[in-house]
Every structure is written in C-alpha cells, then in structure tokens.
Amino acid sequence: MSLDKKTEVVHQPVPRVDGLDKVTGQAVYTVDVDLPGMLYGAVLRSPFPHARITAVDKSKALKVSGVKAVVTGEDFPFTFGTIIRDQPFLAIDKVRYVGEPVVAVAAESEGAAFEALEKIEVRYEELPAVFDPREGLKDGAPLIHETLAQYARVNVEIVPGTNIATLYTYGHGDVRQGFAESDEIFEDDFFVHPVAHTPMEPHGAVALYRSLSGEYTIWTCTDRPYHVAREFANGLGVPLHRVRFISNYTGGGFGGKGALVAETVAVALARFTSGRPVKVVFSRPEELTASHTRHASYIRLKTGVKRDGTLWARRAEVVWDNGAYSVLGPNVARRGTITIFGPYRIPHIELVSRLVYTNKEISGAYRGFGTTQMTWACEVQMDIIAERLGIDPLEIRLKNAYVEGDDYINGQVLHGVGLKDTLEKASQEIEWAGRKPGPKGRTFRGKGIATTIKGTATPTDSSCFVKIDSDGTVTLLCSSVEVGAGQKTVLSQIAAETMGVPLSFIAMPHPDTSITPYDYAVASSRTTYHMGNAIRVAGQKARKRILDLAAETLKTDPSDLSMSEGKIFKKGAGEQMTLKALLNKRFGAKGGAILEEGYYSPEDSLLLAAWPGLRGMSSIFWMFATHAAEVEVDTETGVVRVLKIAAAHDVGKPINPIGCEQQIEGAAIMGLSNTLYEEFKMDQGRILNDTLADYKVASFCDVPEIVPIIVESEHREGPFGAKGIGEPAAAPTAPAIANAIFDAVGIRIRDLPITPEKVLAALRENGKTPSLLIPLPDGREGKGERDRT
Amino acid sequence: MKRSVEIEINQEIVRVEVEPWTTLLELLRETLHLTGTKEGCGQGDCGACTVLVNGEPLNACLMLAVDAHRSRVTTIEGLAKDGKLHPLQKSFIERGAFQCGFCTPAMILSAKALLDQKPKAGAEEIKQSLSGVLCRCGSYPKILEAVRAVSKGTKDESR
Numbered sequence: 026m027s028l029d030k031k032t033e034v035v036h037q038p039v040p041r042v043d044g045l046d047k048v049t050g051q052a053v054y055t056v057d058v059d060l061p062g063m064l065y066g067a068v069l070r071s072p073f074p075h076a077r078i079t080a081v082d083k084s085k086a087l088k089v090s091g092v093k094a095v096v097t098g099e100d101f102p103f104t105f106g107t108i109i110r111d112q113p114f115l116a117i118d119k120v121r122y123v124g125e126p127v128v129a130v131a132a133e134s135e136g137a138a139f140e141a142l143e144k145i146e147v148r149y150e151e152l153p154a155v156f157d158p159r160e161g162l163k164d165g166a167p168l169i170h171e172t173l174a175q176y177a178r179v180n181v182e183i184v185p186g187t188n189i190a191t192l193y194t195y196g197h198g199d200v201r202q203g204f205a206e207s208d209e210i211f212e213d214d215f216f217v218h219p220v221a222h223t224p225m226e227p228h229g230a231v232a233l234y235r236s237l238s239g240e241y242t243i244w245t246c247t248d249r250p251y252h253v254a255r256e257f258a259n260g261l262g263v264p265l266h267r268v269r270f271i272s273n274y275t276g277g278g279f280g281g282k283g284a285l286v287a288e289t290v291a292v293a294l295a296r297f298t299s300g301r302p303v304k305v306v307f308s309r310p311e312e313l314t315a316s317h318t319r320h321a322s323y324i325r326l327k328t329g330v331k332r333d334g335t336l337w338a339r340r341a342e343v344v345w346d347n348g349a350y351s352v353l354g355p356n357v358a359r360r361g362t363i364t365i366f367g368p369y370r371i372p373h374i375e376l377v378s379r380l381v382y383t384n385k386e387i388s389g390a391y392r393g394f395g396t397t398q399m400t401w402a403c404e405v406q407m408d409i410i411a412e413r414l415g416i417d418p419l420e421i422r423l424k425n426a427y428v429e430g431d432d433y434i435n436g437q438v439l440h441g442v443g444l445k446d447t448l449e450k451a452s453q454e455i456e457w458a459g460r461k462p463g464p465k466g467r468t469f470r471g472k473g474i475a476t477t478i479k480g481t482a483t484p485t486d487s488s489c490f491v492k493i494d495s496d497g498t499v500t501l502l503c504s505s506v507e508v509g510a511g512q513k514t515v516l517s518q519i520a521a522e523t524m525g526v527p528l529s530f531i532a533m534p535h536p537d538t539s540i541t542p543y544d545y546a547v548a549s550s551r552t553t554y555h556m557g558n559a560i561r562v563a564g565q566k567a568r569k570r571i572l573d574l575a576a577e578t579l580k581t582d583p584s585d586l587s588m589s590e591g592k593i594f595k596k597g598a599g600e601q602m603t604l605k606a607l608l609n610k611r612f613g614a615k616g617g618a619i620l621e622e623g624y625y626s627p628e629d630s631l632l633l634a635a636w637p638g639l640r641g642m643s644s645i646f647w648m649f650a651t652h653a654a655e656v657e658v659d660t661e662t663g664v665v666r667v668l669k670i671a672a673a674h675d676v677g678k679p680i681n682p683i684g685c686e687q688q689i690e691g692a693a694i695m696g697l698s699n700t701l702y703e704e705f706k707m708d709q710g711r712i713l714n715d716t717l718a719d720y721k722v723a724s725f726c727d728v729p730e731i732v733p734i735i736v737e738s739e740h741r742e743g744p745f746g747a748k749g750i751g752e753p754a755a756a757p758t759a760p761a762i763a764n765a766i767f768d769a770v771g772i773r774i775r776d777l778p779i780t781p782e783k784v785l786a787a788l789r790e791n792g793k794t795p796s797l798l799i800p801l802p803d804g805r806e807g808k809g810e811r812d813r814t
Numbered sequence: 815m816k817r818s819v820e821i822e823i824n825q826e827i828v829r830v831e832v833e834p835w836t837t838l839l840e841l842l843r844e845t846l847h848l849t850g851t852k853e854g855c856g857q858g859d860c861g862a863c864t865v866l867v868n869g870e871p872l873n874a875c876l877m878l879a880v881d882a883h884r885s886r887v888t889t890i891e892g893l894a895k896d897g898k899l900h901p902l903q904k905s906f907i908e909r910g911a912f913q914c915g916f917c918t919p920a921m922i923l924s925a926k927a928l929l930d931q932k933p934k935a936g937a938e939e940i941k942q943s944l945s946g947v948l949c950r951c952g953s954y955p956k957i958l959e960a961v962r963a964v965s966k967g968t969k970d971e972s973r
Binding site: 040041043044045046047048049050051052053054056057059222223224225226227274275276277279308309508509510511683684686687690691692693694695716717718722723724725726728731 | 843847848849850851852853854855856857859860862889890891893894899903906907908910912913914915916917918919922941942944945947948949950951952953954955956957958
C-alpha cells in the first residue's frame, strides 16, 4: 500500500484508550474477578525436585470446616502440553520439580484452604535428580520423563530414551570449508541465566464447571486465549465449544502468561465443587518458583572471519534448560536458536540445538523467545572479534549487517531492513566516535554497542469482526488481549484510520472465546501486524458498505464519496451527512447493525519465498535493533552503573510512536534488570530467593537515561507500514552493557548475570576472565533441516 | 473476636467489623470491593497496594485494618472529584505513563503524597518517593515525565 497518503489517526502519538480505566482503578484484572458462591483454591506443592508419590492422605484436610474439595492427580488424571503433552494438571505418580502442584484444595475462605493444606499428608520416595542440562545429556543420567516417546506431540524431534525434548539442527554452506578459508577462528563459551517474568499481577484464574452441560468457563490472564482453550480441551478430551476462556486486563505477561498455569489448578478444583466457581491466585513465592522462567542456555560459538572482519563461518552448539515440562520450549529451541547467526551475512553456518529436561521450574516463553540468549553470545563475541582484529566494533557490525534484499539463512529475501540506520543512530546518540572521559579516581567509563534480529512466528492467523451500531459505535470483536503493550490502542487506531471515523467511535471489549473469533496469540510481537491487517480487511469492507449505503441515500455514485472523521463527503461538494445520521436514516427506531469480518494470514505472501523446503523458517517481517550503552565501573566495588542507553529500533512505520517508546524503554529496563540484578539462588533444585525483597528487579532509582529512537523502514505488507516492537528491546541491552564494561576496564564477562563479584574477580585476573569451559557433549546429529542449494 | 472499626475512606465514613488479623488491603479489596488497590506480593516488597493513610503513602498489605481505626484513607477510587480527573491522572494518560496498569494506582497515589507536601518536587525527589512501587513494564521514564509535568505546572495543579 502507498504510505504517501496523509493519515489522521495512525502514525500519531494519540493517548492510549485504556488510560481512563487504568488511572482510576476501574480496570478489572483476573485477580479482581469476584463471582457469587466463589470458593478459594490453594495448592500443596512438591518439596522435592524428583520423587515418586507413594501415598496421599487427604482425610484430615477434608474435615477442615469450609473445605469443599481436595483433589489429587489421581482424581483428575489429565495431562496437557502445547507441543509435547508432558504435563499433568496435578502431579500423577511422580513430581519433577520443587513447587509442582500435588494436591489442590477449594474452601469457603483462603484461611480454610491453607489450613487444609497443612493437614494433607503426602509420602514421597526421592529419586536422583538432574539440575544441569549438560548433566542431563550424559549417558546414564536419571530420566525425568521415562515415557517421553509415548507422549502426544506436534512437529518436534525428541530423542527417545533420553532427556532431550528437542533436537534441532540446521546448516547452510560448508562450515569445514568456511573455517579452512578463514584467517582467524574464535571459540567462546557463553551462559545465559534463567530469570523470572515477574509480572506485577501474579498468575490467577477463576474456573466454573457446569456438570450437567459439561461446560467449563475460565476467567484467565493468559495472552493466548484460543491456544490455551484448545490445549485444555485436548487435554480433557472435551469439544472446544464446551470450553470458554474469558480475558480481562492482564497485569503484565512478558511471555509468562502464554500457557496454562493457574488455570490448571482452578479447573481441577472446579470439577469437584458442584457448580461453585473456584479462584486461584498465586502468591509471589509461587509466582517466582512455580510459574515459568526464561530458558537458561549454554552456548558454544565458533566463528571464522577474514582479516578484514568479514564473517565467514559459524558453528553454534546450544543446550537449553527445559525445566520439568516443555510448554513452548521446543519452539524456543528452534526459532529462538537460529538468531545465533545474528543480523549478519555468514556464508557457512551450522547449528545443533538441544532442549533438555531438568528437575527445575519450567522454562517458558520469555520476551524475545530465545533471542535474548542468542544475542548475548553473538554480540559479545562480535566485540571479541573486533578487538582481536583491531576493527571498531561499530564498523565490523556495519560491514556484515544485513541490508534490504540480502538472503536470510534460509534464502528468504529480506524486506524492510532498517538495521544500518539503527546502528548509526544509536551510536551517534552516545557519541560513539567521541573520546571517552578518563578515569575518575577508581571509576572508569566505557561505551558498548550490540545489535539484534528477531522475526515473528510465521505463518499465524488472526481474525476479527467489526460491528457498527446504529449510533455509529464501532466495536472490534477480536481475541487480542490487552497485556499492557497498548494492543487496544493500536488496533483501535488502525480501525479508525481504515474506516474514516474518530478514535472515540471505537470500542474493543476483552476477548471471550465464545464470542471473539480465533487469534493465534498476543505473542511474538505479532499483534499490530497480524490483527492490524485483519482489522484493515474488515474495516475496508465495512467502509464500503457504508459508502454504498450513503450513495443510495444521496442518490450518487459511491466512488464520489469518502468518509473521514465519521462524516460522509462528496467529491467537490463537501460534507453531506454524518455517519450517525446515515445509520439513523437506514435503521430508524427499530435499530440494526452492520457486521463485517476480517481475516489475515501471511501464508500466501511472496515475501516468504525461500530455498526449497525452507519456507517454514521465513518470517513475514524482521525486527532490527541496536542498543548503545555508556557505563561506569567502580573498580573497588565491582559495581556497574549504566549511565545511558540509546535504543534504536526499526519498527516499520509506528502506528503509535508513544506506544513504541513505551515498549523500547520498558524492555531496555527489563534487559538491564535481568543483566545486573536478577539471579535465582538455587540449592538442589530449590529456589531460595522467592520474594521480591530477595529477587531484585529494577526500581525507579536504577533507571538510567534511556533514549528511544524509532527507525522507520518500509514494509509493503504491514498495516500502514507497521512491523512489530514488543520483544527485541530486551535482547541487545545485556551485550551492550558487557561490551561497555570491556571498553571501560578491559574485562570480558561471558556468563550472565553481571554481578559485582564477577567484575571484581575478573579485575583481579587483570582483564583475563577464566574460560567458562563448558563441557558440551559431542553433537548427536538429528535429521534437522538443511538447505539444498 | 471481631473488632469494630471506623475509617474515613475516600471522604466517606465506613463502620465495619473486622478480624484482628484482617489487613487494610483485605478490607479494601474483599469487604469494600475497592479493587483499584492491587496486591502484588502481600509482603511489602512491591508497593502495588500503596494507599494514603492520613496523607502518607503506606503498603496496605502491611497495615492491619484495626490500626486504621479513625484514620483517613485515600484509594485510587477517591481521586477523581465531581467527574473530573486529578491532574496526576490526566498527566499519566497524556504522557503514556502506564502500560499494564497494575502498579498505576500505587504510582499515582505515591506521587500525590509527594506533591501534596512538595508541589514543585524535582526529578530526584520524584524518583526517590516513587521507588517503593515496582513497575515491571518499565514505565518509569514516562511516569517521571508525567509527575514532572504536574510539579512544573501552575500552582494549584497538584491539589
């Protein structure tokens, strides 16, 4: 579409439409849902990382006054899983991590429920456990899922008889030849730690079961209502129409609400409470230890380069820590891992990725979906390469960076590539070329840069209805949840612009799978692009219906009419009537509505063309970003203070520039927090720091100056030129900080997080950090994908 | 044994019987259905439950309802007056100073407590005063801008 036409509502920094609800306390979240007869649920969780359940005695718990149900995995013996159906609603026979739900209680009050938990007796027989995925790969390691091969699964290569939940390989070119032709070879090991999503609203759900009709209704905070509804229906073996997921405002997700979490417990209880709804809300310790984390990741990266800095060959071995159950891990281990090749042209590449079960909290989707981990390794090594070759870190990136029309690693021709602009603008903002100030006493300053590439899950579908009432109100019926990123605002802007009505005409209720149509998910930075396109389709149809109706009424040709600001205009004759007057005339006192549907999938887009058999790796759009950081390192305490982050993001054309700034600032802060402050302290699979006093996330005073910079590449199929923005800003923050630390004091940190202890230890070693020496097992080759050029 | 308390909540006198262990947060959310006050941790770490007690910002999860007897409590529901938003509420909307919104009531009330004392508070004072409320969305820069806009504004704006 042409981007030249002047827009009225999109590309404008309009205030968010959910503002009034949120500043007045009227926004209802799942934790606020209160229903007649509602009971409270609580969960007894496993104290062991790996154990067999030998006996459960719930008789005393049942006698506690106010207790209505006590449910075990034996009572509710169902399992679920997005890709591998490996997870029970409540533990069956075995527990696989500390914190796994074992017995659930529903009672008239929270107090009664907690009292009952204390009276449940569970006997366990402990089993040897696996806490490190590299150990889990070894021959003879304890098996966490003995029947892995028998689980139902979708499109994933597991290794039967092992702890490997996913084996994924990819190659292109010939790495052996590539390394032979290289002037220098770099081999480095990296580690990325798990972190907690830490949404301020913990996981929660309210479930209601109507036994006569067999219907389940679930009030949920998930960001993918259709997916979890289907997963749930499959798990229970009930038809989808018996399962209804109702969304509310969601108090932050960051990927952590993309799966069934509190819902499973609430449903298992509701099945036994004779029609009374059950509410389950996780405590903060439960949220931190028994929801999901970012996947920990061990990365061995071997890169061959030419003397002039041209990247020539790369082999990557990645071991992902899956935790006890898979959720979306297999997709992280595939789609996430390929970003290890960065936004760079490399002729010879090879990748082996393994996702390995451990007896730990479940790893789930985390903002960036594996990209934060891969960007860490890729970008720290880029600086190592630049240093050894004596090339400026910015120059080596510019030299290898993708440009419009380059082939991606599967042969997809890249479109909408604003990467170089992000590199140039971010570096200019921190005066990259300028001299760095000298040390002030014991503090040293430095600057660092890092860049990233992120695609979106492709192809995925979005659909919507547009309903126009006789007073001109336009209601968007779609299943995009407002998780906080401004989904309602952006989609309302697209609808208003497409139809030619003011933003104030648009209403967008929360999703309800019994009413709003299918959408893949609010995930993968996809909503603006995919649902935005679906809404454009529906909006264009509705607009045509209105103009046809107006032409009939005004006795003129529809092609002479247009609609803007909710008013009908005639070419050369000005305003004719308002939309409201037109609809009044059409429907009169009896009322009525105009309904249109919209559907979008990029499935047939020519932009996805790739080398034979590899179209599945294409992304309908690619996001690029560069962060440049300036830091100060205190050489006596090891404390790193980030002074400034310049964050340049290629978002296509921003639908709402304020919304883009929010995403960039917010994700940069999250990235900084992950990098410098957050770390689980573990002991034998138990998380010791399970409160926000001990698990530190960035607070107001930790935030440096952040300069969000929006780079606008042209994307010809995006709605009004938009791509996406939700995820990428978390990824380049960590390596930009690490590279700035090197610039300041000459030490390389390869394993996250960057703590004062690590900085001091490295300084003591006089700039030489001890090698990480990660003993990755030899690559067991999978079938995998391989290009056929 | 239940105790009877009398609390002025959002300029309305509330008389209610509470258990000695009932927190102010439980009273507000569960008994009075004022769910604009959020619970993020229940341990005094996240600040999401911040309300004003006699004008001071406090974590409602750490205060017993009986201790609020004869106090003046302001929650987010009490901020807009006569159908008009408080200047901070307006400024938060205009500057995009929220994302998921879960910490927003606490941020606004913390800012109000500061500006009621120091109408022209500067950036550092604002950061310090609001640092007891965590925002995982990372709206801090825009929140600072929104509060700054009010503290820089005309004299009556912060009331």
